[in-house]
Amino acid sequence: MKRKTTESEDEVLPKDQCESPSITESSGGSAGGGAVLKKGPWTSAEDAILVEYVKKHGEGNWNAVQKHSGLFRCGKSCRLRWANHLRPNLKKGTFTAEEERLIIELHAKMGNKWARMAAHSFCLSYLDDLDDLGVNMNRFKDNEIKNYWNTRIKRRQRAGLPLYPPEVCFQALQESQHDQDTVGVNVGDGGHHNLLQTNSYEIPDVIFESLKANQGVLPYIPELPDISASSMLLKGLGSPQYCTLPPILPQQKCLQASFELFPSPGAGVGNGFSSFEQFPDDTGDKVAQSFGLSYPFDPATKNSRSFAVIQGGHSLPNGNSSASKPTSGAVKLELPSLQYAETDFGSWVASPPSPLLESVDAFIQSSPVAVTFEADCSSPRNSGLLDALLHEAKNLSSAKNHPSDKSSNSSSATHGDIADSSAFNIYNPEWGEYGDPISPFGHSATSIFSECTPLSASGSSLDEQPPPETLTAMTGFTVKSEPVDQVWTSEREKETTPRLDLTRPDALLGADWPEQSSGYIKDQSAMSEAIATLLGDDLASDYKHVASGTSASSQGWGLNCCAWNNMPAVCQMSGLP
DNA sequence: AAGCACCCCAACCGCTCGATC
DNA sequence: TGATCGAGCGGTTGGGGTGCT
CATH class of the missing domain: 1.10.10.60 (Homeodomain-like)
Structure with a gap:
């Protein structure tokens, strides 16, 4: 004390x-x-x-x-x-980098559910240390997590940095799409919340007291939902051996929505994404303008693509805020710092000290799109920031699935210069071609990012970002990151691979993105074979790998998430409850 | 050295939820 | 069915520590 x-x-x-x-x-x-x-x-x-x-x-x-x-x-x-x-086995001292990552990931999924995060992190720490049973069985303190988060948010807001590393965004998005694929579209928030919230993470201490007596098996299996074959497949596609797949996105719009939300340094991976800097000046300006101010808006589904970001940050931090409640006044600490950065794309790369949040609020509230969006912030309660955002992504995807929504979408042109301003349309006329929201291919892309993106497990705090080399190694893409405080770009890679400026919110809107990925998209028959394979032996081996604990502990945080998400499969294969 | 601002974190506070009667 | 109680959760506060001017 x-x-x-x-x-x-x-x-x-x-x-x-x-x-x-x-x-x-x-x-x-x-x-x-x-x-x-x-x-x-x-x-x-x-x-x-x-x-x-x-x-x-x-x-x-x-x-x-x-x-x-x-x-x-x-x-x-x-x-x-x-x-x-x-209480015995309380974790003492500061959080390690790995623990910090875990906290951030959990927060992205759960929001300000500190106690649940504490319990959940306890589970994951166990998964990470199967080889050291009984050694790292300390639980986080919810109060400590809460304090850490609040402090971190303040720090990042001051620094003008986004709260969530891109990997977290991808992970959460992938889980969201997993829900879509397995549960269906427009089923409310029964999605990944089921995994992370509905299920019990209350871990009886007594269970862990007997861990040492049960080495070799997974003694603790929380109540986990059944995992569908499709979700398993998706996990498989997200496993490292499939990381050569590009982010082919049947739900690119969903992904984009998230990318817009998290233009963090190193945000996103993908070949061919271009920043506005790479466009002719007027083009870049055009995109930037449309991106921020005249976004496609669906009055029927009340989906707003760009302002979901901001709005989500303001009114949907964890779903606790009323969906219909207009956001005003002070921004809660949970809000991502990137919200104001979005209001000023011109200063994105050289992120200046955070502008006053109040001014951002004023901007948001003055935006007709934002005002309209407030009517439909029906994000699940208790969800994390990302949940709220993903909720919007789901809406977008579902809207795309329904003709009526489509028509609504088109009619939304009356709300602004949508036809001209849509960043999607301008630089990616082929979006519609990939519109298969329930295709597992869409998952593969996000899984690749979220689960096959090992982060530096040592040394850096979470305010830092993982070195791009890891992403590059796994995806063949180069992540350029040049925020105020971090530059990881490998000079060599910069020369040899397409460059993606991930510090910008527009990084994923480049024109060459579909081109780069089209080769993979066209080869869907090969993907089908891969799926069949994944449903077979590879899947089992994948999960065995997870069960062995090596993936979680040695490959970093992303796979740690994978391990957790795959726990049901692990249990099934291990014959555990 | 003093003053100030900020950070960190333990503790408080109000509220909600589930169990029980 | 409603009241009561226990437990827990999340937000907030307040004070010591620290670094800067």
Whole structure:
């Protein structure tokens, strides 16, 4: 504890703080029979008393602690103290780079669900350390995660950096599309939330206490949903051996939506994406203008492509905000920092210190598109930032699937210079050709990015980005990153491979993107064979690989996510519950 | 050395949810 | 079925630490 602990620091606890009347009745002792309970920092003596009590009576029934132990603390305070400081196997110290990545990924999926993140990260740390069972069984503290996140957000907002590394975006997007493929389109938010939220991540400590006695198997399998063959296939396509596949995107629009949201340094991978810098000046300006101000908007589905980004950042941080509630006032800390960067594409590369968020809000609120979009921010509750964004991506995809939506889409031209301003249309007239939202090929692309993008597992904090070499090695693409504080570009690769300026939100809107990928798209028969193969032995081997723990621990964070997502398959193959 | 701003984090606070009666 | 209670969660606060001017 950094706070000084003073034995004399007694305060009167407001009566409404402790719900249990038994506390006030039994306070007794020096408290004089009133509701005088101590507040403030805990002393070591109090800690000892609490530890002793828990040893004796176990966790729970916190309001009885005072009664039985003589502690003049309310049960709430006792529980918090125990959970955050006294409980065994609590993680101490700062987060490692890997843990930071994990937190960010979990936050992208869950939003501000700190306790769930703490529990979930506990699971993943276990997966990462199958070889060291019992060594890294410490759980994160939700409060610590929360503090870390809040601090990180502030830091990144100041630095003008996006909150989520691109890999997280891809991962979340891939999961979202997984839901689409397996559950269907427009089924609400039953998608990946099922995996990360619906299912229980509450991990009984008792399970882990017996880990060492069960080495060789996966002793802990949380309640996980069945994994469909298609999703397994997608995972397979996302495995490293398929990373030569380019990001062929039946749902490119969805992907784009995410890319727009996360124009982080190193954001996105893909060959042939060009930044606006590579266009003729007027063209680039045109795209930039249309991208930010006159985006295609579907009044029927209320889908707004570009402003989903901003709006998502403002009103859908984790779904807790009302979908219909206009966003105004201060931006919550959870918001991605990139939101304001989007308002100023001209300064994207040399990201300046963050502009005032208020001004961004003003901009958003003044935007008719944004205003309209607010009516449909029906993002799932409890979802993460990315969830909210992916929700919009789903809507886009579903709109594309339905003729009525399409017509609505076309009619949306009345909302602005959409025909001219659509960045999609201008530089990618072939979008429609890839419109097979339920094709597993779409997944393969996102899986490639999200799961086959090993991040540097050491040394760097998460504010840094993974070296592009890893992406390049796996995808054949070069990731150029030149944000304010990070430049990873390999000079050699810059000379030999197409360059993608991923620091820009428009990085994925390049004209040569479909060209670069078309070769893969055309060879769908070969892909079909690959699918068949994946459903066979390769799939099993893939998951065995995951089960062995090597993928999660040695190949980095992206595969760590893969390991988690594939746990159901691992369990099935291992005959585990 | 003083003042200031910012960071970090433990603890508080209000609220929600589920169980029980 | 509604009230009550216990437990937990997420947001916020407040104070010490730290670095800069």
